[in-house]
Amino acid sequence: MIVISTTAVPDHVRGALSRWLVEPAPGLYVGTVSARVRDELWSAVSAAIADGAAVCVHPAETEQGFQIRTAGERRRHVLDFDGLQLVGLQSQQLPEAL
DSSP: OEEEEEESOOHHHHHHHHHHSEEEETTEEEEOOOHHHHHHHHHHHHHTOTTOEEEEEEEOSSSSSEEEEEEEOOSEEEEEETTEEEEEEOOOOOOOOO
């Protein structure tokens, strides 16, 4: 099973995802596809992300049992910590006071 979450992606990306996966909530796609189809879908999504963002979670032979992939500009970044994927937040720059 894979889960792909998208934010502000072009319509053609949403159309490509909805051909293979179910969209139970806006921008959230879930389904069971082969590794080849998953990789092709992710290539298409990450190549056409534009100003949007996407996250893909799928099963993998890791300690956690899954892998996280991201595309686009996001405040959250996946960090590798001794083979574990953790999510870190990028600090926001506050505007300087006048």
